[in-house]
Amino acid sequence: MEVELERMGVFFPASLEIQEELLKAGFKVPYDKGSGRKTPIPVVVSSREGRRIRRSRLLKAKDFESDGKFALVQGERTLMELELTERGFLVLRPKPIEYHLEEIGFTSIPPRVWGTWASFSIPFSAYDELADFLGDFRKDNGNGFYTASRGSGGRIEVYAYKGRSKKDLGIPVFGYSLGLHGLTLFEEYLGEKAEENDVPKERLRYLKLGLKKRKETKTGLKVGIVWENGRPVEITLKLSTTEPRIRIQGLYGELVGKSRGELVRTDDWYVIIHASDFITALEAVGRAFGGNSY
Structure with a gap:
């Protein structure tokens, strides 16, 4: 099964591992x-x-208009393939086709201490197709699953988590891989920055700028539904890591934050979860406001 995403954001600045790799390279x-x-x-x-977005925050884009202060990036496409395995795992494979690169805006809390660092939004119109696709993994008993909500104004997000202590994580993740390798815009950006920083370009081929789950990485996926003005509009998936904590030497002292995984060279993007966990979480949030017949 394949769906087109409403939006996607992968916050690689949240990774101290990638920051350290680039610092060591110069x-x-x-x-x-x-x-x-x-x-x-x-x-x-x-x-x-x-x-x-502000023009100063746009690092690289294929197609945009600008008035000098703001930039308007044209509509882009990212697909997500959902693959079932014989052992009952669901592999989510995001495939960015059109995308851009942004500098993170000011935040009161540094990204390195965030839990969530990647998010993917599926249009709610795909709900029934997802439920049918995963119907064989549906469990009669959803014990152990809970829901929580957050919101402001007319926008409310309801998400599911498995186990009372997993509220910050969602459902268990058994593997993931996300990285900057293979992204043409990033390769162009890094080449330009290598020249600015007097980093020999041959050094770039040895950099590891992908992240893969370590055995000890505490990882979860929040599966939720976003409501706007009383209507469900999207299914949201948020990848979080919370432990272990790591330390690196930054330009101006020691930095402490949450590990995002093991550094690897990869252009393969995926998140692996149990199919039964996904459908149970999806239907739990679907029932949160009175059923899943909309």
Whole structure:
């Protein structure tokens, strides 16, 4: 099964592992006060509706318009393939076809201490198709699953988690791989930054800028439904890691944050979960406001 996403955002700046790899190679991450050189680690973003952001935050895009202060990035496409295995696992494979690179905006809490660092939004119109696709894995008993909600204004997100202690994680994740390798815009961006930072270009081929789950990485996927003005509009999937904590030496002292995984060279994107957990979580949030017949 394959669906087209409404939007996708992978916050690679949340990874101290990637920051350390770039620092060791000679890049000024994220900013060197003395020389003024900076190499912000990009957020990889794709939005079907397009996106308006400050021009200074747009690092690289294939197609955009700008008035000097703001940039309007045209609509982009990302697909997600859902693959079932014989052992009952569900493999989610995001495939960014059109995307852009952003510098993260100001936040009061540094990304390295966030839980969630990747999000994928599926249009709610795919709900019935997803439920049919995973119907054989449906469990009569949803004990052990709980729901929580958050929201502001007319927008409310309801998500599911498995086990009372897993509220910050969602459902268990058994493997994942996300990385910057193979993204043409990033390769162009990194080449430009190598020149600015006087980093020999031959050094780039040895960099590991992908992340893969370690055995000890505490990982979960929040499966939720977003409601706007009383109507469900999208299915949201959020990848979170919370432990272990790691330390690196930044440009201006020690940095502490949450591990995002093991550094690898890969252009393969995937998240592995139990199919039964996914359908149970999806139907739990579908029932949160009175059933899943909309």
